Amino acid sequence: MIEVDDAGNGCPILGEVFAARRMETGEHAAVYIPLPQETTDRTSKEEQIMSLLEKLNMQKDEELLLCRGNTLDGFSHFLKKRGYHVQRGKISEETDQIAEAFFMECLYEIGFPRDLSLSDRAYYEFYQMVKIWYICFYTGKRNLFKSERKGNVKRRGFMHNPVYHFPQVLGMLFYHDQ
Numbered sequence: 001m002i003e004v005d006d007a008g009n010g011c012p013i014l015g016e017v018f019a020a021r022r023m024e025t026g027e028h029a030a031v032y033i034p035l036p037q038e039t040t041d042r043t044s045k046e047e048q049i050m051s052l053l054e055k056l057n058m059q060k061d062e063e064l065l066l067c068r069g070n071t072l073d074g075f076s077h078f079l080k081k082r083g084y085h086v087q088r089g090k091i092s093e094e095t096d097q098i099a100e101a102f103f104m105e106c107l108y109e110i111g112f113p114r115d116l117s118l119s120d121r122a123y124y125e126f127y128q129m130v131k132i133w134y135i136c137f138y139t140g141k142r143n144l145f146k147s148e149r150k151g152n153v154k155r156r157g158f159m160h161n162p163v164y165h166f167p168q169v170l171g172m173l174f175y176h177d178q
Contacts, residue, residue, distance in 0.1 A: 001063040002056060003095040004049065007103035009071045010123055012131045013144040014106055016045075016071065019099035020052040023092065029055040030102040035144070046078040060084055067091045110140055 001024070007017040015035045021028035029052045033045055049072075058064070064079065065087050066072045072088075079086045100118060108114050112133060118126045134144065 001065055002053065002058055003065045003067075003091050004052070004072065004075075005067045005091045005095045005099040006069060006071050007096075007099035008106070009069065011103075011107075011127050013134050014103075014110070017099055017103040017106060018049045018052060019095060019102060020049075020056055021092075021095040021098060022056050026094070027056055028095070028098050030098060032102070032106050046075050049075050050078070063087065065089055065091065110144065111138065 002020055002022050004018060004020045007019070008014055009016050015033045017030060017032050019028060019030040031048055031052055033048050053064075060083055063085050066076055066089075068088050068090065076086050076088065104117055107130065112130065116129065116133075138144070
């Protein structure tokens with residue numbers, strides 16, 4: 001059986017990471033799928049995730065377990081149309097850690113402090129820290145924010161000013177760089 005998991009979907013910057021792992025052997029692969037504004041490559045997300053399965057030489061009769069999150073709904077339909085046996089369910093800790101570690105490496109590559117990381121699966125708090133770091137300390141040239149548009153309407157969620165809502169995080173980040 002091969003498991004597929006994602007990481008970074010809720011993060012306000014960067015694209016997503018997908019990882020696949022063959023449970024019997026531990027063989028694995030991961031791919032970073034950038035935001036549309038980060039690339040000119042128009043390969044679909046489903047095709048890029050499929051490349052992971054090709055790296056693992058997945059056979060059509062092999063079982064495939066996709067994480068329950070809705071980010072893989074399109075990929076599930078993509079596979080079912082092609083005759084693959086797809087299940088949805090809870091992913092093992094090993095596969096989850098592969099996806100999370102690869103996403104963290106993507107963050108570190110753009111300058112996020114290496115001694116800050118996700119802990120206890122507290123995604124919401126961690127992603128707020130990432131957003132505040134990006135707003136206050138990111139020195140790269142690219143705009144890495146995920147689109148906050150829904151149709152033609154630009155959304156301004158309550159996090160339009162994250163420092164107001166999480167002043168302690170700014171202090172942690174500021175004193176971290178000193």
